[in-house]
Amino acid sequence: MTATQHLSSADVQQGEVVAIGSDTYNQVLGFLYREASLLDAISLKEWSALLATDLVYTVPLRQTRPMAQQAASIIRTVQHYHDDYRSIMGRVMRLTGTKSAWAEDPPSRTRRLVTNVQVSTTGVEGELAVVSYLLLTRSRFDSPDLDLISGERRDVLRYVAGELKLARREVILDQAVLGTPNLAIFL
């Protein structure tokens, strides 16, 4: 499997690899770090300012399938998240604009560890395909156990007026049965 094939997600065309350590790569890394810290600090309104208004945000289901059928292990019919900008903003509104979003009030304590970042150009000017690993730890109430959510983010970032925005995110989770009671948090 070549690097470019590995990067290919459902609907994003990959172009040239963007070298690790290059200016563009560092800008992407800066975006991902900033995004992670906003989400972990529950600054959801600031986070939502990083979203492109044509955002597509999806989290497919996973199934246990044999080696020969790994493509079928990713389910994109029913998914865990199947959102656009408007519906994500609806979720942000519930979490920030109501007094009764109990699933995150009191909020989880989270860490989004984002690593293994690979960047490439796409067929579209000003857009970058970004693949990264996500390990999200979630602590709720007085339980000493952390819920772990691990997966691969397949993003498209776009320069809008010189700033990077998130235009597409697909998170390929590792668990066929999620080990957390809900996804009231963003991945």
Add this chain to the structure above:
Amino acid sequence: MKQTRNVLADGTSIEDLVKVDTREVQMRALSDHEIYNLEMDRVFGHSWLLLGHETEIPNENDFVVRDMGSDSVIVARGKNGQIHVSLNVCPHRGMKVSTLDAGNTPIHKCIYHGWAFRPNGDFLASPVEKECMHGKMMSKVELGLEQARVTLYGGIIFATWDHEGPSFEEFLGDAKWYFDILFQRSDKGLEVLGPPQRFIVRANWKTAGEQSAADGFHTLTLHRWLGEVGNYAKSGEEGGADLSPEMYGVEVSSSNGHALRCIDLGRKIRKLTGLDPDELSVDQKLEALPPPGVTREMLPQLKRNLSKDQLKVLVSMPPQVGGIFPNVLFAFVYIPQADGSVLGLTLLHAYVPKGPDQLEFVNWILAEKDTPPELKEKMLRQSIQLFGTSGMVEQDDSDTWPHMTVAARGARGRKSTLKYQAVYETSKPAGWPGPGIVNEGFTKDDTQWHWWLHWHELMLAKV
């Protein structure tokens, strides 16, 4: 004998777990290992259990792996399209026969020593035929995978280990009249829009089971945000954050533990048409607000498949949420949209027990087979938005049940009681055409209480 079978190790009798006169349930029922183990035989061994929908396995040799209580089963379509449910335990040495979630195969081969089984569970052969490694003491017929009794209802796959017990129709009892309104109303029936979402909640399965059957009251507080933002608030149906008008309707209890909350569509129809719903005919109401997944073009199907009385309930006070005993929730809900329209959604959940303090939440999203693709897409996306893993409504439920489960482990908490003392003082509305134990008014505890009574009845071993 009877004495010991219905007494727990610490001397508590199962009889006393449920206080019938004061409508209380001892909380230890939500955490106790011994009770859990008994439930696996007495409740899950004797109920019809939801395993999926036949549209998940449309072709011969298709299969999915699911759970019946604490046992894994293979749900497979065999020859002639028949669906079989086999215990997913190799009769040789107990290996799990299928380690997959889904697929298509004419032969399920155990990877340990290679015993092979057909989709109907029949034992086919073991490797190195001339050595007869399955021995000669038992016939091939005896070496097949254990078979559950299977039925299809509106394409939904139910199975039970109780081969001599009640038929599925008897199991539904009086509630069947209402369930038929939901599951038997269209010509081609329902279909799944994909495989189910699955996630773990660290809670006893009964916290979800009793809520499904059918706690209307919690919506007011736990799901209060619905009145704080979004279309309930904006539409200002009854103004601001007050969801209580949505709590009025008709509730159907069942001696078999099933429950249905029939919620008044009057306000929605008035808003859509600007007319008094009492002045409208059944046809006009159907036109104004067709049920979830049903378009105006599909309305003749409803009239073909349902009786006049069932149609009357469907257009005025349809069952919208409720439970199928022991661990199923159904939702056929009407969700107000920002543009003033209403979008119907259809979901089924199974709460699979995974030990006394853990359940697996399995969420199927459905539509009618005949629902047009654009409408299916809308239903799918809004179902994901509101229900299941990331659903803005059910997030709050799955965060609540674990606390109850932990509380039920406390030395004093386990002796506390769950109370179902808000009792209906009404009966059926005048002219109500449906059968069963029916009460009208603000949601009360009766349906959930009947759920517990049935649980109690099953837990008391009849020896």
